Amino acid sequence: MEVLNIASVGFFVVLLGSLFLFGELLVKVKGIFAIIGIGIMATYFSFHITPGSGMGVWVALLYIIGIVLLVIDGKFVSDGTLAALGILMMILGIAIPTPNIIYGFLVSMALLLGAGASTLFIKVFPPRNLWSKMTLKDRLTGDLGYNSLNESYKELIGKEVVTTTPFRPIGTIKYEGKYYSATSDSQWLDAGTKVKVVAVDGTRIVVKKEEEG
Structure with missing residues (x-):
């Protein structure tokens, strides 16, 4: 997987991984998107976190904790605060182990683009209704x-x-x-x-x- 030394390749890998992982959070696909996304991102981290690279497993933990914060915000808090912190931690997790600033910038943009593009899945698959508390759906009627x-x-x-x-x-x-x-x-x-x-x-x-x- 030496091809992951190329920044543009890292960009597309993170873009696809983010697309499926965020898609798993937004739509109901029985974990299929999660398996694909985890597999893609595992390949990314396994390449960048190697003996002698100077990077430890902690950068991958940053990424994982970021995802956990997204889930907690979507299910329980729904004000976007933990979600924003989670995305920041995910960006740090994928950008820190990169060999240079340009590579880090590209994979950070890939994560954001993948997250945005994942909303297109809602048009095809049933949504999970995360962050539903941010929208008041009940009518305040007398009955x-x-x-x-x-x-x-x-x-x-x-x-x-x-x-x-x-x-x-x-x-x-x-x-x-x-x-x-x-x-x-x-x-x-x-x-x-x-x-x-x-x-x-x-x-x-x-x-x-x-x-x-």
Whole structure:
């Protein structure tokens, strides 16, 4: 495997290894991508970590710990902090044992490119939904036990309230010590006018002047 002395070859090896390892984290393929990725990266590290090279197994451990941090972040934390630290450790793990700066830069870029390209697997294979906590998928509706703002506004329908500001035709009403922005549609009202809440659409409250007598 002396061909791995060439920086461009190392670039493509790390690119492929990263593509499959990150792909394993993103999609469900029954470990196939993990086996391929581990095999490719094992070849890379076995070449660069040899007796007399001055590099120990610790650089490979950096890479492995980085992957572990990615998994922990995706499954439990989901804020991206450990994931960023994990990617940094993976970059250090593959760049430190390289023979020169150019080689190190190329394999670092290969890891990032492989990670980015692995997202294409999501279009073909079922996703693992890592980092799903970063996206709020549950709807905060009343039937799920949430007391939404919209539901509290609907409770105003039919209530008799008093305007606290002039309506032109938007103004403010007060009910049970709370102030609400409302509209009287085409009616212009003075402050202190008795009105009734006739409709609620989202957070839009519509009031109508009470009929005298």
